[in-house]
Amino acid sequence: MSSQVFLPILFLFALILPSVAQVQQRSLPSNTAQSTPTPNEKDDVVRITTNLVQVDVVVTKNGKVVNDLNANDFEIFEDGKRQSITNFLYVSNVSNTAPVASMGPTDKKAVPFPPAPIKANEPRRIMALVVDDLGLSAESIAQVRKQLRAFVDEQVQPNDLVAIIRTGADIGALQQFTNDKRLLLSAVKQVQWNICSRVGTSVFSPAQQSTVRLIGGGGGSPCGWESIRSSLSALRFVLRAMGELPGRKSMVLFSDSIPRQEQEVPLPAEDEDLQADERSYYGLLQRLAEIAIRNSIVIYGVDTQGLQPALPTAADMITSDNLKGPITSSMINQQLNALHRNRMTQLIRRREGADILSSETGGFLVKNSNDFRLDRIMEDQQGYYLLGYRPSAETFNRRFHHITARVKKSGLTLRTRKGFYGFTEEEANRFRATEGSKTDLALISPFRAHDIAIELTTVFASDPAAGSILRSFLYLNAKDLTFVDEGEGWYKVAVEMRGIIFGNNGRPLDQIVVTPTVRLRQKGYEQALQDGLVLRFDMPVKRAGPYQLRVAARDLASSRVGSAGQFVTVPDLTKKELALSGIVLSGQMTNKILTISAPLSANATVTSAGEPQVTTNPVNRRYAAGTDLTFACVLYNAELDASRQPRSTVQAKLFREGRQVLSTDPMPVDASLQKDLTRIAVLGVVRLKPDLEPGRYFLQLLASDSPTKDNHREALQWIDFEVLKP
Numbered sequence: 131m132s133s134q135v136f137l138p139i140l141f142l143f144a145l146i147l148p149s150v151a152q153v154q155q156r157s158l159p160s161n162t163a164q165s166t167p168t169p170n171e172k173d174d175v176v177r178i179t180t181n182l183v184q185v186d187v188v189v190t191k192n193g194k195v196v197n198d199l200n201a202n203d204f205e206i207f208e209d210g211k212r213q214s215i216t217n218f219l220y221v222s223n224v225s226n227t228a229p230v231a232s233m234g235p236t237d238k239k240a241v242p243f244p245p246a247p248i249k250a251n252e253p254r255r256i257m258a259l260v261v262d263d264l265g266l267s268a269e270s271i272a273q274v275r276k277q278l279r280a281f282v283d284e285q286v287q288p289n290d291l292v293a294i295i296r297t298g299a300d301i302g303a304l305q306q307f308t309n310d311k312r313l314l315l316s317a318v319k320q321v322q323w324n325i326c327s328r329v330g331t332s333v334f335s336p337a338q339q340s341t342v343r344l345i346g347g348g349g350g351s352p353c354g355w356e357s358i359r360s361s362l363s364a365l366r367f368v369l370r371a372m373g374e375l376p377g378r379k380s381m382v383l384f385s386d387s388i389p390r391q392e393q394e395v396p397l398p399a400e401d402e403d404l405q406a407d408e409r410s411y412y413g414l415l416q417r418l419a420e421i422a423i424r425n426s427i428v429i430y431g432v433d434t435q436g437l438q439p440a441l442p443t444a445a446d447m448i449t450s451d452n453l454k455g456p457i458t459s460s461m462i463n464q465q466l467n468a469l470h471r472n473r474m475t476q477l478i479r480r481r482e483g484a485d486i487l488s489s490e491t492g493g494f495l496v497k498n499s500n501d502f503r504l505d506r507i508m509e510d511q512q513g514y515y516l517l518g519y520r521p522s523a524e525t526f527n528r529r530f531h532h533i534t535a536r537v538k539k540s541g542l543t544l545r546t547r548k549g550f551y552g553f554t555e556e557e558a559n560r561f562r563a564t565e566g567s568k569t570d571l572a573l574i575s576p577f578r579a580h581d582i583a584i585e586l587t588t589v590f591a592s593d594p595a596a597g598s599i600l601r602s603f604l605y606l607n608a609k610d611l612t613f614v615d616e617g618e619g620w621y622k623v624a625v626e627m628r629g630i631i632f633g634n635n636g637r638p639l640d641q642i643v644v645t646p647t648v649r650l651r652q653k654g655y656e657q658a659l660q661d662g663l664v665l666r667f668d669m670p671v672k673r674a675g676p677y678q679l680r681v682a683a684r685d686l687a688s689s690r691v692g693s694a695g696q697f698v699t700v701p702d703l704t705k706k707e708l709a710l711s712g713i714v715l716s717g718q719m720t721n722k723i724l725t726i727s728a729p730l731s732a733n734a735t736v737t738s739a740g741e742p743q744v745t746t747n748p749v750n751r752r753y754a755a756g757t758d759l760t761f762a763c764v765l766y767n768a769e770l771d772a773s774r775q776p777r778s779t780v781q782a783k784l785f786r787e788g789r790q791v792l793s794t795d796p797m798p799v800d801a802s803l804q805k806d807l808t809r810i811a812v813l814g815v816v817r818l819k820p821d822l823e824p825g826r827y828f829l830q831l832l833a834s835d836s837p838t839k840d841n842h843r844e845a846l847q848w849i850d851f852e853v854l855k856p
Contacts, residue, residue, distance in 0.1 A: 174222075177379040177425035178550055183208070183525065184217060186378055186426070186519035186537050188492065188510060189544040192252065196542060197222065206517050207534040208525070217518030222290075223255045234727075236672050243696065244828060244848050245288050256291045256307070256375055256513045258368055261321050262385035263298040264357040267322040268331040270386050270434040273780070275321050276500045285508055291375075291576055297364035299637070306374070307576040308665040308678065310697045316676040320782045328357040329386045333435050333491035334473055361388065362414050368422060373396040373425035374575065380428045380493070382504070382513055386435050388483035390415065415483050419490035423547050428757040430485030430507050435477055436500040443550045473655040490548045506809055523754055526552045572682040572693035573630055579682065582692030587749045588679050590671075590700050590713020592766060592809060598700055600669045602629065603710075605749035608658040612687035621655040624646050624686040629669060632678045639677070645686070664749055674702035701845070705765050706779070708835050708843040711764035715829070715851060719755040724751040751851035761829065763847060765799060769835045777800050778835050782816050785828040792816070796834065821855050 177184040187204070189196045201218035226702065248419050259281075260272060278294065286292055286309075293307045294317035323331070365383070374380050422429055481497060488495045494510075496503045517535060525531060532549040572579040585605040592598050604627065613621045625648070630641040644667060650658060671677065677700060682693040701709035753759060761782070769774035779796035794816065801810045816829070828850050835843040 136488065148428065152413075156356075169458035171701055175520070176422070176423055176550075178553070180526070181520065182217065182518050183521045183545055183550075184516055185215075185533055185535070185550075186492065186514045187426075187544055188514050188518055189537055190510070190543050190545075191541060193278045193506060193509060195509065197513050199537065199539070201517075203537045203538050204515070205519055205538065206519060207536075208519075208521070209459065209532055213519035215521055217516065219516040220513060220813040221253075223378070223389065223760065224287075224513070236361060243310070244850055248686060252289055254289045254291055254377075255287075255508070255639070256372075256377065257377040257511070258295060258307075258372060258379070258381045259298050260365065260368060260381055260383050261294065262325055262361050262383060262388065263284075263296045263321065263324040264361045264364075265297075265328055265334050266323070267329040267386055267435060267448055269333050270329075270436070271321060271323045273436065273500065274384050274434055275318055277504065278318045278321065278845050279315065281504045282311055282318065283776075285315065285505065286311060294321075295368060296321065296324075297361045298326060303762050308697075309847070310678075311744045312699070313676055313678055313697055317407040318322055318854045324358050325767075333386060333438060334476070338441050358387075358411060359414075360388070361385070362411070362418065363663040369418060369421045369425060369427055372427055374571070376438075376577075377388045378426050378514060380430060380507070382421070382430045382432060382507060383484055383487065384432045384434050385484060385500075386433075386822075387480040388431070388484060388487070389479050391515070392854045412486075414643045416490070419487055420551055422487070422491045423550055423706060427491065428493045428511075429491045430510075431481065431488040431495040432504075433481040433484065433495065433497040434502070437498055438473070438626075459559070469555040492545050492547045519593075519744060524552075527642075528552050531564060545591070550640070566647055569626065569682045569691055571682045572691045573628055573680050575693070576612060576695075578695075579691045579693040581690035582610040582683055582685060584681075584683055584692035584694050585749045586679075586681055586694035586696050587714075588696045588698050590698055591711050591764065592703055594672060594806075596668070598671045598674075600631065600671055600677070600679060600698055601682065602667055602669070602679065602693075603749045604665045604667070604683060606665065606683060606692070608663050610692070611663075611685050612708070614687070619652040619654075621650050627665065627667065627681065628684075629667065629679060629681045631671065632667060632680065633675065640669060640671070642667060662750065667752065671700050674700050684765065701766070705766050708768065708833060709766040710833055710845045710847040711766070713761055713763045713831060713847055713849040715751055715831065715849060716760040716762075717752075751849070752854055753818060754852060754854050754856045755818055755822040755824070756856045759816045759818050759829070759851075760813065761816065761831070761849075762811065762813050763831060764814050765833055765845075766808065768799065768801075768807070768810055770807060772805065776807070776810060778810075778833055780812055780814065781832045781834070782814060783830045783832070785826060785830065786823070791822070791827075792819075799833075820856060824853055824855050826850060826852055 150770040162766060167381050175184070175186050185206075189199060189278045197220055199220075201215050204214050204215060204218075206215060241481075259278065261278075263271070265272065288309055291309055292314055294314055299320075337790045366382075368381065389425040419429075421427075481495065485495045487493075496507070529552050530549055531552055531716070533547055535546045536545055537544045584607070586602060587605075588600050588602040590598065591601050606625070608623075611625065613623045616622050624645060626643070626645045628641065630642050633639045646665065648663065648665075669679075677698050679698055680694060680695040681692065682691055682692045698712070701707060703709060765776070765778060765780070768778045771777055776799045780799060782792075782794045783790055784792035794814075799810060799812055801807055804810055812833075828848055831847045833845040833847075
C-alpha cells in the first residue's frame with residue numbers, strides 16, 4: 131500500500147479513536163399549481179396590516195383538495211360586508227416528486243433511513259403533533275402511540291417537517307421539527323401516561339353507588355384543574371414558537387379532555403392586560419386561536435376518546451344503598467339510563483375546547499373515530515388559497531371581526547379562519563416571542579442559515595477515559611469568513627461556534643460555545659481559501675439514546691451565520707449489545723485540507739505555521755464515480771470465539787432514491803492486529819461504479835454477530851455522500 135493512500139486511512143481512525151489502531155485493509159467484492167409564490171410571498175400567510183388583510187382558505191370536494199379555482203370563484207366578507215379581492219394566490223404544500231421508498235431492512239424494528247437535507251425554499255407541510263398527556267387517560271395513550279407510529283411510518287414524506295411534543299414535558303418546540311423518522315419514532319416511544327392527567331387511567335371513571343357519581347370526572351387528578359391551564363400554556367408556547375417558521379403551519383392536538391370552562395383563572399403576568407372576557411378557560415382558548423391565526427397556524431383537534439359505547443361496565447358500582455322501598459327493574463333502568471346520559475354528556479363537554487380551537491383557526495375536529503383520521507388531515511394540507519382585500523379604518527378598532535368566505539361553484543366545501551382581532555401588525559407583535567440573537571435563532575430553527583457555507587459530520591465514539599462522545603467536524607467555506615491581514619505573511623480569523631445537543635421533545639441536554647481564533651501563514655491561508663477549513667470539537671453524552679445535534683458558526687467580524695444539524699444515535703455499551711460507531715469516509719483521490727484536529731477550548735488561539743498536509747476531508751463527502759470509497763468505523767462488544775477472534779461480519783449496501791444499487795458479501799472482521807477487542811477498528815473499500823448516476827447516496831453498514839444463532843445480534847449505521855460525474 132502506498133504511503134499516499136495509507137496516510138488518509140490512518141487519519142480516518144485518528145478521527146474516531148483516541149489512538150490510531152493497527153488495522154488490516156480489505157476490499158469488498160460487490161454483488162451487484164396553479165401558481166407558486168416566492169419564499170417571501172409565502173412567509174406571511176395571514177397578514178393583517180393597514181394596507182392588506184390576507185387569509186388562507188382550503189377548498190375540498192369529497193375530502194380532496196381542489197386546486198384549479200380562480201379569484202372569480204370566491205367571495206369574502208368582513209362582518210357581513212363584502213370585500214373586493216385584490217390579492218389571490220394558490221400555494222401547494224407538496225412537491226411534484228414521487229415519495230421516496232423505504233430503504234434498509236424490512237424488519238419493523240429496524241431504524242429508518244436518514245432523510246434528505248431540509249431545503250427552506252421547497253414546498254412542505256409543517257406539522258406539530260401535540261400529545262396532551264395531561265389530558266389523556268392511560269387507556270387512550272396506547273392508541274395514540276399506535277396511531278402516531280403508523281403515521282410516521284406510512285404518511286410522513288421526506289419533505290414534511292414534523293414535531294411530536296408532549297404538554298406534560300419540557301418543551302423546546304422548534305428544535306424538534308424534523309424530517310428524520312428516527313427522531314420522530316424516538317419521540318413516539320416517550321409518549322407515556324402522566325400521573326397529573328386530569329382524566330385518570332380510563333376514559334370513563336367507574337360509577338359509584340346509586341347516585342351514579344363519576345369518579346375523576348374532571349377534578350380527580352392529583353394536580354387538580356391546574357393541569358388544564360398547564361396544557362393551554364404549553365399550547366401557547368408551541369404556537370408562538372411556530373410563528374418563527376415560514377409559511378402556513380398546522381397543529382394536531384391529541385387529547386381526551388380540552389373542555390370549555392367559564393370560571394376565572396389566574397393569568398401569567400404577560401397577559402394581565404387582557405380584557406375580562408379573556409380571564410377564563412374559554413377566554414384562553416380564544417387567545418390561543420388568535421395567536422394561531424396571527425402565526426398562520428391551523429389547528430386540528432383529535433378527540434382521542436374515540437368510539438365509546440358509554441354503557442355500564444364491570445367496574446361500575448350501582449347499589450341500592452340509598453333507595454327506599456322495593457327495588458324494581460324500572461328503578462335499575464333509571465340508574466343505567468342516568469349513567470349513559472352522564473357519560474355521553476361528558477364525552478361532548480370534554481371535546482368542546484378542541485372544537486373551538488379547530489373551528490376558529492380553519493381546521494376541523496376528528497371525533498368518534500378510533501383511527502384518528504390522520505390521513506384526512508394530511509390530505510387537507512396539500513395546498514391552500516390566499517385571498518386578500520384592503521381593510522377600512524374600522525378594521526383596527528381592537529374588536530373581533532368575523533370573516534366569511536364562500537366558493538361559488540356547487541359541491542365544494544370551504545374552510546377558513548373565523549376572524550381576527552382588529553390589532554395592527556405593530557400592536558400584535560408585542561405578543562410574539564422575543565427574538566433572540568441571530569446565532570440562537572439559527573441553532574433552534576430546523577432550516578439552515580446560509581450566510582456561511584458550512585457542512586457538519588458528527589460521529590459517535592467511545593473513549594476509554596472520556597466515555598461516550600460526539601466528535602464533530604465542521605467545514606467552513608473560508609471565502610465567507612473575514613480574515614485580517616496581520617502582516618509578515620500572517621492572517622487571522624475569529625469564529626464563534628455554538629453546538630447544542632437536543633434530546634426527546636426538543637429539550638436541550640448539553641451545549642458548547644467556543645470562539646477560536648485561527649492564525650494561518652500565507653500558504654495555509656491560500657489553501658483555506660481554495661479548499662476550506664475544518665474545525666473539530668467534542669461533546670460528551672451521558673446517556674444512550676437518539677440525539678439531534680445542531681451547530682451554528684458566526685464570523686465575529688461580519689456577523690454572518692451558517693448552521694447545520696445531524697441526527698446521531700448513541701448506543702448503550704454497558705448492556706454489551708453489538709454497536710457501531712459513526713462512519714468516516716475517504717475517497718481514493720485525497721486533497722489538501724487544513725484541519726484543526728485538536729479539541730477546541732473556549733477562547734483558543736490556533737496557530738498553523740506549516741503547510742497543510744495531504745489528508746482526507748471528513749466533511750465534504752463528494753466523490754467521483756469510479757472512486758474506491760474507503761470507510762472506517764469501530765465495532766463495539768463483538769462476540770469472541772475460543773481463539774479470541776470476533777465472530778462478527780460487516781456488510782455494506784448502497785442506496786439511491788430508495789433503491790438498493792449495490793450490496794457486498796458479508797466481510798469477516800479481522801482483529802488479529804488489534805489489542806483492545808472491546809472496540810475493534812473496521813476498514814473496508816466499496817468501488818463506486820463508473821456508471822453510477824450523479825446524486826445523493828446512502829452507505830449502510832450492517833454488523834452481525836454469530837449468524838448461526840437464532841438470537842444473533844445486529845447493529846446498523848448510515849452515512850450519506852454525493853457522487854459526482856467522473
